[in-house]
Amino acid sequence: MSDETASHHDKAAEEAQMRAVWATPGGWRYWTSVNNTQVGLWYGSAAFAFMLFAGLLALVVRAQLAVPENDLISANLYNQAFTLHGTVMMFLFAVPIFEAVAIFLLPSMLGARELPFPRLGAFGFWSFFIGGVFVCGSIFFGAAPSAGWFMYPPLATSEQAGIGADIWLLGLSFIEVASIAAAVELIVGIMKCRAPGMRVNLMPLFAWYLLIVAGMILFAFPPLIAGDLLFEMQRMFDWPFFDHTRGGDPLLWQHLFWIFGHPEVYIIFLPAIALLAMIIPTFAGRPIVGYSWIVLAAVGTGFLSFGLWVHHMFATGLPQISLAFFSAASTAVAIPTGVQIFVFIATMLAGRVVFSTPMLFAIGGLAIFVMGGLTGVMVALAPFDWQAHDTYFIVAHLHYVLIGGMLFPVFAGLYYYYPLIGGKHMSDRVGRFAFWMMFSGLNITFFPMHIAGLRGMPRRVYTYPADIGWDWLNLVSTMGAAVIGIGMFAVVVDVTLHRRNAPRGERNPWNAGTLEWLNEPEENWGVRSIPRIESRYPLWDQKTLAQEVNAGEWYLADAREGRRETLVTSVLDAEPEQVLRVGGTSYVTIVSAVTLGTVFVALTFKWWIVSLAAGIAFLCAVLWWLWTGTGEIPEKEEKDIGRGLSLPIYVSGVKSAGWWAMFITMTGDGTAFASLVFGYFFFWTIHADFTGGLAGPGMFWPLAALALFALSWGATLAAREFNRRGGIAYARILLLSGALLTLAASAAGLAGPWAHAMDPTAHVYPAIVWILVIWVAVHGALGFIMQLYCLARSLAGRLTARHDMDLHNVTLYWHFMLVTAGVTFIVVGLFPEAI
C-alpha cells in the first residue's frame, strides 16, 4: 500500500468518526438533538408558524373592519385578536426568527463547528416553543390577552383584563429567558469562536450586526422582565406599583415597557439588515462598499436606539424639555439608518446586479422601509405626533417599518439561504409571484391607513360608524390584506410542497464569498476542518480553500477522543487559544425547559404547589446539567489540532467561554436590577414624600445585611485564591462559611422591612422596598447554591487547584452580587435618612 493510499484511508476513517460524533440521533430521540443545524431549523420553523398564525389573526381583524357597523366577531374576540396579533408578531416571530437564523448560520459563517453552548441554545428553543404555544393557545379558550400588545395599566391591571394579562406577562417572561439565553450564546460565539485569522476587520457583516443586537438584548429585555415582575406582583398580590391611589403610577410601566420596546424595533431591524448586507454583495458580485460605515451604522443605531423610548409617550404630559431630548435623538437615529441604505445603494451601483428573487425582496423591502422611515421622522416631532398619536397613521407607519425593515429582508434571506437547508432551491416563479402580491398588497393595505389616521380613525376600535369618511379606506385596506395573504400562501406552498420534487442544486449556487456556503447540508459537523481565513470573502479570494477544508487538511479535522469540539480564538485577531468541548445530544435541555415552563404556567393559574414542585424540579435539572455537562476535567492537557498546533483543552477565568457567559448573563441581570432601582427613584421623583409617611426598613438591618454579604464575597474570593495555591482544605472551609454567611445576609436583608412591619399592599413605598430586598435575597439564595456547588465539586474531585473554572465563575457572580447588595442596602437603608 503506498503512502498516499494509507493517508487516504486515514482521512476516510477520520471522517467516519467525525460523522459518528456529530450524528443526529434517530427516531423520536431526534428531538433531543442540540446541534445548531437542527435547533436553528426548529426555531425558524416554529417562528414562521407563529407568524402565519398571527397573520391569520390580522385577516380576522381586517375582515371585522372591512365595513362600518360590522359585527362579524364579538368585540371581546376582536380585542384578543389584535392584541395577540401584535404580541405574536413581535415576541414570537420578529425576535425569535433572528435568533433562529443566527443559530442556524453563525457557526458555519464564522468557520466554527458549533456555537459554544449548544445545550443552552436548545434550552432556549424549547422555552420559546412552550411559551409560544401557551400564549397562542389561549385564544382558543377565549382567554387571550386583550389589552393591546403593550398591556398598559390601569386597563391591564384591572379585573377586566382577566387571565389573559397573566398569560401575557408570564408567557412572555418565559420567552424573554430564551432571548437572553440566545444573546449569551451569540456574543460568546461571535467574540470567541471565529475561525483562526478572522480578525475583527474580516468578520462577516452579519456577525457584526448580531454582536451589536445581542448586546442590545442584554440592555433592552431586562427592563421588561423587571416591569413584568412588578406588574405580576400587582396582579397576584395587589402590590400597588401602578395604582395611583396608593402612590403607584401607570407611567412607570410605560417607561419600562418602552425602554425595552423601542430598542426592540432595532433588535428586529438590524439582523434583517444584516441579511441584506450578506445578500447584496453576492448579487452585486463585489465586496460591500464601506464595510466600516456599516459597522458605524450598526453600533451607532444600537446606542441611539436607547434614547428614543419616550417618543412613544409624547402624549403623556411629560415636560416639553424631556420630549425634546427624545425628539432630538429620534431624528438623530435617522443618520446611521440612512448610512446603511446608502452603503447598499453604492454597492449595487459599483457592481453588476443580478436581479434574483432574494434581491427583489431586498430592494422592495428597502423601498418600503424608506417610506416608513419618512413617516417615522414625521412622528418623531412631538407637535405632529400629538395629532397622529394612537391613530391609524401610526399603524401605517409601524407596518411600513416592520414589513419593509424586517419581513421582506427575512423573505429575501429565506430565498437566499434555503439551499443551505436541504441543498434545493425554492421556486423562482412562485417567489416572484409572491413578491409582487406582497409588495402591492402591502401598499394597498397600509397606504390608505395614513389617510384614515389623518382623518382621525383611532387604533384598536372594534367598529366605526358609516359616512365619516373611513369606510372605503378600510374596505381597500381589507382587500389589500387579502392580497398579502395570497402572496404568503404561495410561499408556504413553495416551502412545504414544491421542494420535494425539486432537483438537488449545486453547493454555493449564488457564487457567494462567505464561509457559510462551504456547508454541506447533509453533514452535521459545521465544517469538515477549520480553515485559516485571510479575506472578508474567503471563497472569492482563497481559491483552493473549499477543497482544502473538505479534504480535512485544516485544523481540528479529527474527533479522535469521541467528543464534539470547536476552536476558541482571541477576540481581536482570532488567534487560536483553546479546543472547546461542547455539549452533545441530551434530554436535560427539554426537561429543564418543561419544568421551567410548568413554573410559569402554574403561576398563571395560581397553582402554588405545582409551581413550587416544578421550580424544585427545574433547579435539580439545571444542577444535573451543570454537574454532568460542564467544567469536566479532560483526560489530557492539550490536543494536537494539526499543522503543528497544539492547544489546551481546559482553561479557566477570563479566557474561558463559561466566564464570558456568566459575565454576559449577569450584565443582563444587572440591567433588570437597575430597572427596579429606577422604579424606586421614579417614585421618589414624582412624590413630595415618597414614603407616604410610612416607616422604612431602618438603617441597622440593611447595613448588617450589606456587611454580611461583603464578608461572604470575601470568603468566596479567598476560597478561589487558596484553592489556586493548593490550600484545598482552607478553600473548602471558606466556601462553607461563605454559604452560611450568605444565609445570614439574606435573612438580615429581609429582616429590615419585616421588623418595621412594612405592608407592601398599603402603599408603593413598602412595596418597592420589599421588591428590592427580595431581589437581593433570591440572588443570595443562588449565590448560596453556587458556593455549595463548588464545595461539592471540590469534594468530588471535579474542582482542583489547576481545574478551577467553576470557582472562577462563581467568584464573578459574587462580584455582581456584592454590587447588587451594596446598591440595594445603601438605597433602602440610607437614602430615606439622607433626604
Next chain:
Amino acid sequence: MWHLLPRQVESLWTLFTSPVVWALHFLACYVGAAIYCEKPGILGADFTTLRVAIAIITVLSLAMIVVATLLAWRQWGFGTEDPPHDDATRRGRKLFQGYATLLLSGLSFVAVIFTAMPALFITECLR
C-alpha cells in the same frame, strides 16, 4: 519620554467610547430635567441653573469625544491609508478599528449636539 496622547490600548471596547459618552450625556440631560421639573427648586436650582448644567456637561462630553477622536485618528495611522482596511494583518485590523472608531466619534459628536439643543430653546417646564 512625554507624549501628548496616552499609550495605545488594544481592545474591542475602545470602539464604544464615544457612543458611551453620548449615552451618559443623554441620561444626565434627561434625568436632570425630569427631576428638576418634578421637584422645582431642588438644591436651590432654577431652570437657568439646569440649562447651564446641561451646557457644561455638553462641553465636557464633546471634549471627551474629541479626545477619543484623536486617539482613533492615531490608531487609523493619521489617515495615511485609505479604506477598506481588509488586510489579513494586525495592522489592517488596527487601521479598521481606528477608522470605525473615528466614524462613530463623528456620529456621537453630532448626536450630543442634537440632544443638547432643546436646552437652548426651552426656558421652562412647560407641559
